[in-house]
Amino acid sequence: MAGLRVMRRRYSASPPGRSLGLLPAFGAVLAALGLLFAVPAAAEYPDRPIRLVVPFPAGGGADNLARTIMPRVAQELGTTIVVDNRPGAGGNVGAEFVARSAPDGYTLLYGTNGTHAINRSLYAAMSFDPVRDFAPVSRMTQIAALLVVYPGLPARSVAELIDFAKANPGKVFFASAGNGTTSHLAGELFKTMAGIDIVHVPYRGGALAATDLMGGQVSMMIDVMPNVLPLATGGKLKGLAVTTLARVPAAPEFPTIAESGVPGFEVSAWDGILAPAGTPVAVIDRLNAAIRVALADPQVRAALIARGAQPVTSTPEEFARHIAAESDKWARVVRQAGAKID
Numbered sequence: 287m288a289g290l291r292v293m294r295r296r297y298s299a300s301p302p303g304r305s306l307g308l309l310p311a312f313g314a315v316l317a318a319l320g321l322l323f324a325v326p327a328a329a330e331y332p333d334r335p336i337r338l339v340v341p342f343p344a345g346g347g348a349d350n351l352a353r354t355i356m357p358r359v360a361q362e363l364g365t366t367i368v369v370d371n372r373p374g375a376g377g378n379v380g381a382e383f384v385a386r387s388a389p390d391g392y393t394l395l396y397g398t399n400g401t402h403a404i405n406r407s408l409y410a411a412m413s414f415d416p417v418r419d420f421a422p423v424s425r426m427t428q429i430a431a432l433l434v435v436y437p438g439l440p441a442r443s444v445a446e447l448i449d450f451a452k453a454n455p456g457k458v459f460f461a462s463a464g465n466g467t468t469s470h471l472a473g474e475l476f477k478t479m480a481g482i483d484i485v486h487v488p489y490r491g492g493a494l495a496a497t498d499l500m501g502g503q504v505s506m507m508i509d510v511m512p513n514v515l516p517l518a519t520g521g522k523l524k525g526l527a528v529t530t531l532a533r534v535p536a537a538p539e540f541p542t543i544a545e546s547g548v549p550g551f552e553v554s555a556w557d558g559i560l561a562p563a564g565t566p567v568a569v570i571d572r573l574n575a576a577i578r579v580a581l582a583d584p585q586v587r588a589a590l591i592a593r594g595a596q597p598v599t600s601t602p603e604e605f606a607r608h609i610a611a612e613s614d615k616w617a618r619v620v621r622q623a624g625a626k627i628d
Contacts, residue, residue: 331391331569335366338559340396341380343373343491346463347429347513351557352396354589355426358580363572373491376466376627377401378412385419389564391573395420397560400467403612407620408466410628417613420560422605423570424577427595429555431472431529433543434514435506436499437522444527444546447506448480455483461495461507464488465627469495471616472508472529472553474623479548499523510555511537511594528594529553536594553619556598556612558605570602 338356342348352369360367372380381401387393395401402416433444441447451458460477462470465488477484487504489495492513499507500522507514508529515537518525527543528534531552543551559577561570580586581597590597600608620626 331572332363332365334392335368336360336363336391337370337393338367338396339370339372339380339384339393341372341374341377341401342463343493344371345493346491347510348396348398348557350512350593351427351429351590351595354593355577355580355586358583358586359573359576362576362579373464376405376408376464378405378409378414381416382414384560384562385414387562389421389562389566391561391565391569393562394423394573395560396557398468398557399555399612399616402560402609403616404468404471404620405466406613407617408471408625408627410626417609419563421563421565421570422602422609423559423561424574424602425556425558425598425600425605425608426577426581427557427590428598429510429512429557429595430534431468431508431553431555432511432514432518432537432540432594433476433506433508433526433529434499434518434523435526436502436504437524438502439505439524441526442524444541444543444548447526448482448547451480451482451484456485458482458484458506459487459504460484461487461489461499461504463492463495463509463513464490466625467492468553468555469507469509471619471623471625473506474625475553475619476508476543476548476551478623479551496523508553515594534594536591556608558600574602 338352340349340352349371356367372383377398377400381395384393384395406412406416435441435447441450460473462473469492470488473486492509495507496514496517498504514523517523525540527546528540529543531542531544533542578599581599587597
């Protein structure tokens with residue numbers, strides 16, 4: 287969506303019939319009008335629909351979380367928020383689109399630890415800077431992941447899965463939502479820490495990966511709980527353990543991977559809303575306030591917790607510091623896993 291452009295004319299002489307003494311006042315009026323219309327005022331924003339770019343496929347965990355939260359945000363803002371799925375390159379395709387969009391508050395990004403912490407260490411070259419090219423708005427959730435396996439796999443626990451993988455080196459295939467995603471690096475970390483030989487199979491999104499896992503084309507996957515928890519509780523997949531250090535309140539029946547034979551294993555994902563760099567502070571603050579209201583809504587909170595996502599709000603400044611800390615953390619994970627994408 288294009289931002290409002292202001293055309294400014296340059297006058298080299300006084301207009302016919304006008305006193306030169308009036309020019310300073312006339313120029314001041316023009317300057318004031320330019321400032322008035324150059325950016326949307328907080329009281330006027332938003333006055334048209336907002337596009338939210340989700341850089342992952344429709345139907346996946348990220349998409350489901352965005353569609354759970356943003357209708358309430360739209361209600362608070364008094365406008366429509368249109369979800370625009372632009373998957374590809376671990377979220378980089380959609381993120382770059384937003385980075386190059388007008389900084390007017392009408393094109394936003396659903397960002398994740400993938401787009402803003404992992405990818406900068408994983409990809410050899412990126413066409414945008416996840417820090418310099420964005421203005422953080424607010425965090426939204428902290429997300430646990432769940433280790434799930436094909437129901438026909440002869441493993442009822444993490445320990446049994448490790449034993450099976452050791453007995454069948456190179457024959458256990460683990461799916462992911464794509465190269466560089468949380469599910470990819472979680473699988474690589476599990477492979478390293480468990481000392482097993484398993485083979486990565488990337489998909490274009492968690493939903494496609496889960497479909498093949500249910501069909502037995504692949505053996506296992508570690509993916510965010512909003513994507514796989516309903517499948518595990520519904521019996522379509524076999525859930526073994528969660529990736530956080532503590533059990534997840536929404537599914538306390540699942541132990542942690544750390545307590546199931548891989549001490550110290552911990553992975554969690556997060557998401558948040560970002561705008562293009564240069565977006566006016568008044569617009570950022572308006573969006574942040576609306577997100578806070580949405581995440582305080584009991585119905586929204588209950589829906590998120592049921593999916594394994596914990597609501598987390600922040601100021602824009604807190605979100606920026608979180609991104610910096612997470613970038614350092616995931617850089618270590620990428621190095622440890624030896625993952626790299628050219």
